[in-house]
Amino acid sequence: MNPQALSCPVCNGEFTPRRGGQQQVYCGPPCRSRANYLRNGTPAARGSRSAYFGQRWRKDPDFRQKRLEASRWQHIKRKYGLDPESYRFLLASQGNCCAICGTNSPDDVGLEWNVDHDHATGKVRGLLCRRRNGGLGWFKDNPTALRAAANYVERNR
Template sequence: MINGERKTIAEVHGERIEEMYRDGESMARIAHLLNISFASVRNTLVARSVDIARPGGTSSHTVDASEVLQAYASGTSMTILAEKFAVPYSVIRRTLLQNGVELREKSPKRQFNETEAALCIEMYASGSSVAAIARAVNAGNVVVRQFLIDRGAYVPKSKTRAEVCTRCKSAPVYIKGKCKPCLSEYHREMHLLRKYGIDIAEYKRRLDSQGGACAICRRTDTGKTNAPFQVDHCHETGRIRGLLCFHCNKGLGYFGDNLEGVMKVVRYLQQHES
């Protein structure tokens, strides 16, 4: 397959590859322009007996030095110039140095004011990640991390594992900074939000309105060990009807989750009353 692929590329692009390379294009750029691998370009040139050694690392990229010098003097960065002239960053840098230009120092790192500095330290102390802090103060992760290091507040991730749950602040950590009950409750919250569009507060409000019991059988136990009351909803409209125990929720499903199915059960029981 490799030889076949190489032959195909040589047949289709051979002359074009050789022509571009002899005109000064690099193998990497040829590969990019023709959307083929670097190895395919190199192997094609070797197969066509082209000398691929270029002493001194000559490059085909040329720019108008006067334009580069003028733009750089006006404050344009080398990165922007490279994008503007569609050449590698190194070409812009080399052009400036060859013309005796003293390159500017990199921009100074972001400085935080007192409010931002206090926010960074407070959020990090409360368990927030560097990424979350960076979003809060509109700065880069590296800048925030370096700021925390300079302040002596940053601890490598391998040493930041909390001793107590970051949610309840009392129980020992099980995983992801949370104890087992809090982790279970967190997953429960995410499930309620994704599937039913309610948060844990709304779930508790509905349960309180039912007296802490199943909306059908009125039992206070859920019918299943360590399981909460289940959310019963209309599968057509998505509207939440109530919170049910495990058995009642399953029963509705078995009877078609509709009034007709339940009435059939009622009629059956009525027919066989003693």
């Protein structure tokens, strides 16, 4: 077996993954479609399942809150590599406050802290309140522009 080759879990065929962003699991689109069908069931089954969860979402606030929370953690794990424990440790290590301004409130409406990361490397730098994270975004993480803005504000007080 070629050291680069993988085995397709659907047809058990050997394949060499294409170069690219995401890790390839199946040998091609037909096997990926078959795996999705086996995992998700028929369109009719998906429809009834979707209707059930839609109804439950509308009627059960606890279910809705749990799903929103789970979805949020999945997003943070996928995008930044932080699980809830790492996130809480990071927040505690910066004093349970914004790493820039020190406020103990993530934003005006009580949402969650924003994960600040280096867009070039993906490395997490800290947790910020919504305003400071937005500010860094507007300055495109450019330290020179941030210093110039700070100097401007101080000169014109």
